[in-house]
Amino acid sequence: xxxxxxxxxxxxxxxxxxxxxxxxxxxxxxxxxxxxxxxxxxxxxxxxxxxxxxxxxxxxxxxxxxxxxxxxxxxxxxxxxxxxxxxxxxxxxxxxxxxxxxxxxxxxxxxxxxxxxxxxxxxxxxxxxxxxxxxxxxxxxxxxxxxxxxxxxxxxxxxxxxxxxxxxxxxxxxxxxxxxxxxxxxxxxxxxxxxxxxxxxxxxxxxxxxxxxxxxxxxxxxxxxxxxxxxxxxxxxxxxxxxxxxxxxxxxxxxxxxxxxxxxxxxxxxxxxxxxxxxxxxxxxxxxxxxxxxxxxxxxxxxxxxxxxxxxxxxxxxxxxxxxxxxxxxxxxxxxxxxxxxxxxxxxxxxxxxxxxxxxxxxxxxxxxxxxxxxxxxxxxxxxxxxxxxxxxxxxxxxxx
Numbered sequence: 231x232x233x234x235x236x237x238x239x240x241x242x243x244x245x246x247x248x249x250x251x252x253x254x255x256x257x258x259x260x261x262x263x264x265x266x267x268x269x270x271x272x273x274x275x276x277x278x279x280x281x282x283x284x285x286x287x288x289x290x291x292x293x294x295x296x297x298x299x300x301x302x303x304x305x306x307x308x309x310x311x312x313x314x315x316x317x318x319x320x321x322x323x324x325x326x327x328x329x330x331x332x333x334x335x336x337x338x339x340x341x342x343x344x345x346x347x348x349x350x351x352x353x354x355x356x357x358x359x360x361x362x363x364x365x366x367x368x369x370x371x372x373x374x375x376x377x378x379x380x381x382x383x384x385x386x387x388x389x390x391x392x393x394x395x396x397x398x399x400x401x402x403x404x405x406x407x408x409x410x411x412x413x414x415x416x417x418x419x420x421x422x423x424x425x426x427x428x429x430x431x432x433x434x435x436x437x438x439x440x441x442x443x444x445x446x447x448x449x450x451x452x453x454x455x456x457x458x459x460x461x462x463x464x465x466x467x468x469x470x471x472x473x474x475x476x477x478x479x480x481x482x483x484x485x486x487x488x489x490x491x492x493x494x495x496x497x498x499x500x501x502x503x504x505x506x507x508x509x510x511x512x513x514x515x516x517x518x519x520x521x522x523x524x525x526x527x528x529x530x531x532x533x534x535x536x537x538x539x540x541x542x543x544x545x546x547x548x549x550x551x552x553x554x555x556x557x558x559x560x561x562x563x564x565x566x567x568x569x570x571x572x573x574x575x576x577x578x579x580x581x582x583x584x585x586x587x588x589x590x591x592x593x594x595x596x597x598x599x600x601x602x603x604x605x606x607x608x609x610x611x612x613x614x615x616x617x618x619x620x621x622x623x624x625x626x627x628x629x630x631x
Contacts, residue, residue, distance in 0.1 A: 234631040237416050237424050238263040239404050239440060240432035241270025243384040243615045244607055248430050250387040251619035253394035259628060261396040262424055263388070264416065266403040271384040273510065274434050275612065277577030279459075279490040279498050281473060282306075282316070282376040283610035286323065287485075290343035293593045294610065297621070299345055301614030302376075308616060309378055312386045315493040319472035321375035322357060324366035324562055330477040331368050337477070338370050348373045363469045363565050375473060379493050380612045387615075399424070407444045409599045412631075427631040429601040430622055435509040435580040441596065441603040450582035450590045450605055453531060454509050454521065455484070457501025458549055459574040460556070466570035470497045474562050479541065484579075487548070487558045498574060499559050502548040512576045514549075530587035537587075582606035593618070595625065602626060 236252055236259045238245045249263045263270075282302055288294035309316035325331040341349055350371040352360065357369040392398060402422065407429065408415035416424045433440040438452045462469065474489040484503040491497050505525075508518035525531050535542065548555040556568050582590035582605060594606040602625055611618065 233257060234259045234427040234628050235425060236261050236428045236430065236626070236628070237414070237426040238430045238432060239416065240434060240436075241265030241267070241388065241398070241400070242273060242275040242432065242434055243271065243380055243387070243612050244434075244604065244618060245430070245432035246270065246384045246387040246391065247615040247619035248432060248622050249391040249396050251616075251623050253391050253396050255623070255628070258395065261391065262399060262426070263391070263396060264399045264402040264404065264418070264424060266401070268400050270388060270398065270400065271381055274577060274580065275384050276381045277512070277575055278380060278612065279501075280377045280379055280492055281321075281490060281613075282378055283613045284321070284341075284346045284372050284375045285344040285610070286321075286337055286341040286346055286370070286372055286375075287478065288340065288344060288610075289591075290340060292591075294591070294608070295344045297593065297614035297617045298610040301610065301617040304616040305378070305383070305613060306376070308386075309383065314378065314382055314386060316376055316378050317493060318374050318376045319491050320360065320371060320373040321473035321475060322352075322361055322364065323370045323372075323475045323477060324357065324364060325368045325477050326366055326561060328367070334368060334370055334477050341370070341372070346372060346374075361471055361474055361563075363563050364474055365562065365564060377473070377491060377493050383612075383615075404440060404443070407601060409445070409601070412600055414600050427600060428626050428628060430626070431601060431603045432607070433604075434607075435578055437580060437582070437603070437605055437607075441598070441605060444601040444603060445598045446596050446601075446603055446605075449585045450594065451524070451528065452509070453525065453581045453583045454506040454511060455503045455579045455581050456506040456511055456576055457503055457579055458576045459498050459500040460552070460571045461499060461574035462497040462566070463570050463572055464496075466566065467491075467495060467497045469563055469565055469570075476562065487555070489559065489563060499571060500555070500574075501577065502545045502555065503579070504545050504549045505542070506578050509578065511578060528583075530583055530585050533587035534583065534589070581608070595622075597625070
């Protein structure tokens with residue numbers, strides 16, 4: 231009896247985790263991972279802050295909440311087994327005024343319901359014992375929130391998969407799927423193709439485009455948002471011990487500018503969140519007319535833009551003015567000087583949006599014949615990657631091939 235053939239499209243941390251999990255099955259399927267770049271993991275996996283999220287913000291009972299708590303435990307063990315960096319530097323979510331303190335109490339309730347361990351409510355003086363250079367009215371401290379290097383984690387997962395027989399094919403840009411008789415022909419732009427009994431689409435910012443190629447519907451559509459980071463110069467990194475976050479604004483779907491210690495000792499500031507004009511639009515000058523046309527034609531996006539006009543404008547100001555960006559940071563750590571800050575990396579977040587303009591907050595999957603589409607894998611996807619891989623493999627129904 232031949233082994234089922236599974237193709238994973240996308241070599242980021244989710245695709246790598248899925249490929250690894252497939253090779254742990256008995257009987258083991260034939261696994262092929264295809265990646266459009268010359269090396270895997272170059273996009274969202276390599277362009278993030280490296281925070282391992284403990285599950286503070288997520289609605290109790292949501293997939294985000296469950297997968298983050300399961301995922302963080304799995305990730306901690308995996309990093310230790312593989313000798314990868316994993317540092318529990320802790321996170322402070324700081325409220326600056328009475329209104330923010332009320333929202334922070336709501337976050338505390340969510341975090342407790344989600345089983346986040348070791349939470350502490352801190353006043354003005356107590357928060358400075360954790361972050362001596364930070365200021366605020368009150369703070370929620372999550373001591374087990376950690377940092378890692380997700381690029382190295384993804385590389386290790388892919389190495390595990392290779393060691394167990396998986397093939398990794400790079401420079402393979404998928405342009406079509408031919409489904410017939412329960413089988414799939416995965417087609418590349420250069421004429422190559424790979425046949426499969428099951429396909430997993432883990433395409434990140436290309437998730438909707440790939441799903442449509444496989445025969446799925448156009449929504450949720452991916453709206454790319456660029457997150458621009460700055461960093462502290464080496465002589466100023468002592469001003470931040472761990473992770474310093476603002477209380478999220480419920481009117482906007484992103485967390486706001488925060489300060490993040492990295493495993494290499496550096497400190498990132500940001501990101502802001504501005505609309506990107508290309509799916510891989512890491513620079514302001516990166517423009518894809520197809521993306522712009524799709525956004526302008528979308529009634530849902532226009533509705534979203536109108537309802538978030540004020541906050542979006544503030545994000546644009548922070549993008550165009552380093553002074554404005556640093557002033558946001560100084561609200562939490564006033565000793566940071568403008569001369570202490572320099573530009574750093576930028577990333578693009580694959581934000582899924584429904585037809586009515588509402589953002590998809592939780593994980594979402596769909597199935598088209600033999601193709602399983604990961605339509606939305608928002609933060610904490612990297613944290614939860616090992617748990618997500620279990621979920622995906624369970625849904626593949628390999629027994630039916």
